[in-house]
Amino acid sequence: MTVTTPAPNPARFIRADGPDKVTGSGRYTADLTLTGMLAAKFKYAGIAHGRITRLDTTAAKAIPGVFAVLTQADVPNVRFGPFVQDRTLFADGVVRFEAEIVAAVAAVDAATAQRAVDAIVVEYELLPVVNDPETALAADAPLVHTDWASYGASGALVRERNDASFSSIAKGDVERGMAEAAVVVRSRYDADGCHAAPIEPRAIVAQWEGDKVTIWTSTQVPYDARAGVCETLELPANRVRIIVPHLGGGFGGKCGFHFEAHIAALAKAARRPVRLLFSRREEFLAPDKRRESICYDFETGVSSDGRIVARRVTLVLDNGAYTADAGFFSQLGAMHALGPYRIPNLLAEAHLAYTNHQPSGSVRAPTAPQTCWALESHTDEVARAIGMDPVAFRQLNAVDTGLEGPTGQIYGEIGVQECIERAARMAGYGQQLPDDEAIGVAIGWWPSFAVPSGAYVKIDGDGSAQIITGAQECGTGSVMTLPQLAADELGMSAADFQLVYQDTSVAPYDMGATGSQTLFNNGRAVIAAAAQIAQQLRALAADHLEADPADIVLADGQAFVAGTPGRAVPIATLAGIAAGGELLIGHGSGMPPGPPPISGSTCVGDAGMAAWVAPQFSCHAVRVKLDRDTGVARIMHVAAAHDSGTIINPLGAEGQVQGGVLMGIGQALTEGTGYDNEAHQRTAGLLDYKLQTCADAPPIDIHFVQINTPNAGPRGAKGLAEAPNVATAAAIANAIAQLVGAPVRQLPMTAERVWDTLQEVAQNTIGGAA
């Protein structure tokens, strides 16, 4: 049973950085200009796989206005990577995808830099292109990394040849479970990769002063970027300062360490500040963050009363040419393929296959939307096979409070069942619909990431306050929630606080705008920091009002004696007193909650994704209208119910769900990255990579199931930035499958793929009749 407890005084507030961004007064990295600044350009491989037989930068260096031309020979010989150290800053003799950086140029302007790039001579011996993740796993497949075995790597990873990370989850006896099942359903699904596509192509400016470098960069993870610069250029952390001006969106695409070290190295060699501005095409091709394509083979056995008794599933994920942050995706993908269901007997096996594609990496809820799409399409097939209503099937088989998940984690209070009930009700599930409309339903889940994080809070002599935090804002508005938390702790108003953030040299560590973790972890840190000041204020007030510090209450900008509101002193007055004595400074971090216990399962290649702290659940129900003559689907209405714990700012939370849903619609229908036979991306631009527009947005009804979650973040909050992107494509798929008469087995479910499936259904029907 779940207990619904509304958040204390949920405040709908407009984020502090909103007016700057809307009016154009906000400054982004590309807006910066430094005296003497040069323009950077990269020389890309242009081919997917080849050995460099000649690399000559002589002509490029001779062009007037060129200040520096760098290759791997000019930087420390360091292999890096968060899970597998399989990468170098520049190509180290072999190029492994089309946008591998071979050389970098700094010149007086972009045109000169481009001329120099064009003047760099590179010759290749072509190597066989590994263009398909499944065949990459064959014993005789050409290797993307011939030296894979010698690379350093996280001890948790299980690696073999082109399989950069194998992971399996096993529980019970899947053979016996299948044998005992009344019906066994097998399905194959293929999801194309897709892109984060933030509106701001990335920009980086680097400037050295003596032996210290300052780098302004559009990153979601400033400390990660700093760590990458320190590792590859062999610098201590205190000589590298990362500053992020306003960030123009990320969606995961700006997680990880990217090109900061290239630009710092150029600036050092040129002895001038250097700026990199990506084109839209570069933003598509070069970052090691593209949502991984995955293919799935599902097999699920159910009893005659509709209970799932066994599941076997195999996933092959496209790692691309380098492992980036995808090392844990095989286990995360396996968890999503098993799903938030009670399954006594199961085996999931996932492979992360090297190919000669752009490296995969975190894009909003990595592995989740495409795996939810495949799993939930399969779930509808299973329900249909035993003649059960898909919603009733989920209500029967989904996990719930006190029950056990796929790895044997016993859940505390969770709201998945309430999400199903709410989403179905908001969508009008079961209503009579026209022949060309249907409602599809899907459930999804996502972990909360409990990690270290830090913040300072100070109140100056005039009573105004600052939060100095390592947290990074990527557009979620999450950082903007922090003043509310500090204000509540100190009995002040959120407007009393200004934020200082996105500068690694002034604030303590935070993991960054990644893993939906800002509020969960940095909120904890800010509250801890504010609590230290609250203690100082109580002591000051007690002294001032001649009372016991334990009796002092902080509220409405004042400190007063409990039960005697007349005995009060403004906090600003106390701040003035403190300014002449012990200053009001707090620092906080707080211990992140540890992982919940699991038992009864065996996890190979355990990258830490088997046990989920404060898991989030969702159910989306989507009404779709289908033009059967063309295969074009239109989304008429979305109902989204979310258990993301307590909601601190409903306005921001609703924005996250709306954005996640719209991104999910794009992934469902129009966003996909295909490769040609030479492993070149076919849609590396916004003309052919079709994001959804405001004109396409359907009405979206949202409900937050707010329950008492154990081990959650501040006030019971979980994350919310990624969860809304998980279940939308799946729900759309289940509506389309009803209208078509069969599931569309490739993502995105483009109009042509829907139409092709309609033709297959028609042929099968005619064939069956004949």
Place this chain on the structure above:
Amino acid sequence: MSFTIARTVEDALAAIAAGARPIAGGTDLVVGARHGKAALPADLVAIDRIAGLDDITAGSAGLTLGANASHHAIEHHPVVAGSYSALADGSALVGSPATRHVGTIGGNVMNASPAMDTGAGLVVLGAEVELRSLHGTRRVPISELWSGPGRTIAQPEELCVAVHLPQPAANSGSAYLRLEYRRAMEIAVVGAAANVTLAADGTVAAVQVALSAVGPTIVSVMGLDTLVGSSVADAAEAAAAAASAQATPISDVRASDRYRRHTVGVMARRAVETAARRAAGETIAIPVNRTLGIGAAS
């Protein structure tokens, strides 16, 4: 390198004769240059401030669109919407509100994209393009203007100054619609326009159909004369079959040739049906794609 602001057509023609390229809204020229399609010409003459060149004039002889008439103005002009609906349907689908405010009919026509949204409508409505140079003026039937993707028969010193449309026949109606994957910033996957005249008995007295994005230029569907006297339903089916048969689509990342060949037939059928409904006096709001949800059911 030069940038000339022309105040009169004659100013513009002189600059063009000297080698400058005209620029009005710049939605193709500038975007194309940014995407590396073709570098910006060294010499440009801006024609957007020429007085009167954006006039839309309706009279007994028909309709004249100044070359600078914007898609927004065309979409919202009552005579265009009422009597030349296929053109308004097309203008209303171009790009985004920003594109429609600066993009012009002259630029759209002379850019000669086979996927242009106004082209098929102009063909079925019998448009002529007025080309002017320092040496004189000529009128070219629009279906003869385009010689290939991005190419026209206009001479380098000629400027498109107007598009002329004849008075539509009594009891006629027209429509343009396209297959689209999203509702803004989209390019036709395929498109079709139809102009239908009905006889007193409700049968088809005349029908023209033209197609976008299924060949190197806008395709006029041939052989529809035989449909005179048939029912609208039969004419629509026959037009669909003819459209699919006469289309010569390519396969690219947006669609396969097979899918385009099929869907251009669907668009042609719906264009004939919609044009006939308008011919019969029904008001179907501009653009058809939104009102009827064609291509992406609304």
